[in-house]
Amino acid sequence: METVLTEHLKKARRIFRILLVLGILAGALLLFAYISIFLYAKIAGPPPLNVSQTAVFYSANGKVLDEVHNGQKRYWVSLNQISPYVKDATLAVEDKRFYEHHGFDMHRIAGAVVADIKAMGKVQGASTITQQYARNLFLEHDKTWTRKLQEALYTIRLEMNYSKDQILEGYMNTIYYGHGAYGIEAAARLYFDKHAKNLTLSEASMLAGIPKGPSYYSPLIHQENAKKRQNIILSLMKEDGIITAKQATKALVTPLAFAKPAEKDPNKEDASYFMDAALAELKQDLGIDETMIYTNGLRVYTTLDEKMQRTAEEKMKDVISSSSDVQSAFVAMNPKNGQVKALIGGRDYEKSPFNRATQAIRQPGSTMKPFLYYAALKDGFTESTPMKSEETTFKLEDGVSTYTPSNYHNYYADAPITMAQAIALSDNIYAVKTHLFIGENRLIETAKTLGISSPLKKVPSLALGTSPVKVIDMVNAYGIFANGGKEIRPTFIKRIETHDGEVVYQAPSEQKQVIDKRYAFLTTHLMTGMFNQKLNGYTTVTGKPISKYVSRPYAGKSGTTSTDSWMIGYSPQLVSGVWVGYDQGRTMDDVAEKGYAKKMWALFMEDALKGKKKEKFKAPNGLMSVNINPQNGKLASKSCPVQYKAYYLTGTQPKTYCTDHIDHAAKTKKKEREKEDKKFHWLPKWFD
Known part of the structure; x- marks a missing residue:
């Protein structure tokens, strides 16, 4: 009997030793695994927290102009810009021990296991806020073991490299609240048309319940479900001592005023063409790729003046007959810095998003003449320089070809006229003679110096604007005359900030002198002549039809071809230009259509400058x-x-x-x- 017992004891000791060894090995393996996981998390470092965020564009007045995103509307806000009610409600329902655990809540896991065993199925989740954040940032929402392992690793990396507040802030800015709104700021704007920092207890408890089932608990489509979920959250907050019973009851019965879906205001200015131009500047000039624009939550502060934009649109509608299918483009700029204050690229963006102000090239007609006369002034001409205005046939460089320009309605002085009269009356013979006298390259050189980007043909007719140009280039060039010869370029963006306020771009303020300020002023003074009826001669000055609309000093030049009508002009504070014509280059036979550009320009300038000082052009x-x-x-x-x-x-x-x-x-x-x-x-x- 003793022998049998001894054998059993020996066997038991052997099994015990085996189990002990296995236990030690298992413990060593677990310790190794534990150390390996945390070592990996440390070596891997902090995972990137970049998420797709909505870029917001602001007008010069600081109002939201537009938003661009990749289908997910997000706005990143810091934790201190989120209502405390939202944080408390979210923690109460999602992870009440968030600040106590290290990414995994063992109490909650144990409770979930017990609940699942009792129900013989998956009935309760145990994911912490950190786990949910890891899933939202890096993973797909499938239910495989591989995904769960990756989620655990990301969770550990988050907890080891970021503070609890950083994790909670990230979670609050990435969680989905339904209807395309990601993050609490987007949700606050969508549901209540307010910022997250201003949410009340009633609103916060309603929003905190949505992420569990964005469609099922949306108060916009399932109000009863949402209300029940809100009641649960308020009860949890009361149990945790965050709010009183009285606060919970009041929040539950308080009627919620949900925001109405935004409707397009027919009277609101349409800055779609401006926005396209601003986006083009971001991509082409500033080198910001589309991924950064649509996902990094940039704050883009533009140059658009909403009042001027509204004025431009109103004048275009007032002047151009609604029955006409003629097109129009308009640009207004600050000549001191090139900031575009208003822009219209066509009469209806929805029908045609083609931007005629920045993309189309059209014959500028006589609006090219100020560039010519600037070059002539530098080459020794003065306002008094005489040339005969008469029907003339010019022989071209090849010695065979000829060119016979004509004046409007074939009117000629048949006598010498001065340069002052030539530009005021828009005499074509004087212009072509000047062009050939000083050399055809001089006009091309001057136009390029003033920022004209389109190719210009070295031909006698260039003096009359036969080479197509862009509207925005022409307005910018006139702006250089207006500011005394300093280089500017059309600018749509003043400043760019990241979502947390870091300035990543500031429009440059330095300017270099590109043309002589004395000759710039002389050219400006020549352009005031179109409004001065003392210069009437064999015909009247070209500004006479709109003289009744203007009440302050302006310099400008109109231009007309068979297919295009232009008016560009400026005061010391503002430069603007209007083009009117047909997209297909159809001839404008209607006299009224040819007058649209001048009238629209005059009405806009007067309205835009109303109340501002009537500044004069000062001679240097x-x-x-x-x-x-x-x-x-x-x-x-x-x-x-x-x-x-x-x-x-x-x-x-x-x-x-x-x-x-x-x-x-x-x-x-x-x-x-x-x-x-x-x-x-x-x-x-x-x-x-």
């Missing part, structure tokens, strides 16, 4: 002004019926006085004396 040092006879460019004498104030580089002003009217004045005075004498012819006779 090195210039002087004298009164001349605008017909011949000579110094005006007292007998000249019309005297025009012209500007010159000091020393280049005319030295000869006009004598054309002296004989006429003398004869007039003689007649006046004879008339006076006749009044008293009876007196000598009476004495006789």
Whole structure:
């Protein structure tokens, strides 16, 4: 019997030793696995927390202009920008021991296992906020063991490398709240049209219940389900001592005012064309790729002035007949820095998103002439330089070909006119003669210096604007004249910030002088002539049809071809330009259509500058002004019926006085004396 017992004891000891060894090995393996996992988590480092976030575009007035995203509307906000009610409600229902565990809640796991065993099925989840965050960031929502292992590893990496507040902040900004809203800020705006920091207890407890089943618990489509879920959350908060019973009851019965779906305001300005141009600047000029634009939650502060944009759209609708299918483009800029304040790329974005202000190239007509006359002024011309306006046939460089330009309605002075009159009356003969006299390259060089990007043909007709250009380039070039010759470029974006306020781009403020400020002013003064009826000659100044609309000093130039109508002009504070025409290059036969550009420009400028100081163009040092006879460019004498104030580089002003009217004045005075004498012819006779 003892032998049997001894054998059993030996066998038991052997089994015990085996089990002990196995236990030690298992413990060693578990310890090794534990150390390996945490070593891996440490070596792997912090996992990236980047998630797709909505980019928000702001107008110059600080209002939200538009939002762009990749289908998931997100706005990242810091934890201190989230209502405490939201944090408390979320923790109460999702993970009340969040600040106590290290990524895995063993109490909750044990409770879930017991509940599942009792129900003989999966009835209760045990995922912590950290686990959910890991799943939202890095994983698909499948239910495989591989995914669960990866989730565990990500959870450990999150807990080891980030603080609890950082994890909670990330979770609150990535969780899905239904209807395309990701994160609490997007949810607050969607459901209640307010920021997350302003949510009440009632609103917060409602939103906290949605992530469990975004469709099932959406208060917009299943209000009863949402209300029951809200009641559960408020009860949990009360049990945890976060709120009182009175607060819970009040929050439950408080009626919630849900935001109405945004509807497009027919009276609201449509900045779609501007937005397209701003996005193009982000991608092409600033080198920001689409992934960053659509996912990094950028805050983009644009140059758009909402009031000016609204004014431009109103004037376009007021001026252009609704029955006309003619198209239009418009750009307004600050000439001091190139910031685009308003832009229209067509009459209806939904029908045609093609941006005629930034993409189309059209013949500019006579709006090209200021570039020509700037070059001529630099080459020795002055406002008084005379050339004969008459029908002329020019022989081209090949010695065979000819070119015969014509004036509007074939009107000519058939006599010499001055440069001041030539631009004010838009005389084509004077322009082509000047172009050929100074050399055809001079106009091309000047246009390129002023930022014209389109190719220009070296032909006599270039002086009359036959090479197509972009509207925005032309307006920018006129802006350089307006600011005294400093380089600017069309700018749609002032500043870009990350979602947490870090400035990643600031529009440059430095400017270099690209053209001579003296000649820039002289060209500007020439362009004021289109509104000055002292320069009327064989025809009236081109600005006469809109003179009744303008009330302050402007410089500008209109241009007309068979298919295009333009008006570009400026004050010291603002430059704008209008193009009107047909997309297919159809001839504009309607006289009214040809007048649309001028009228729209004038009405916009007056409205946009209403209430602002009526600034004059100031001549820089090195210039002087004298009164001349605008017909011949000579110094005006007292007998000249019309005297025009012209500007010159000091020393280049005319030295000869006009004598054309002296004989006429003398004869007039003689007649006046004879008339006076006749009044008293009876007196000598009476004495006789």
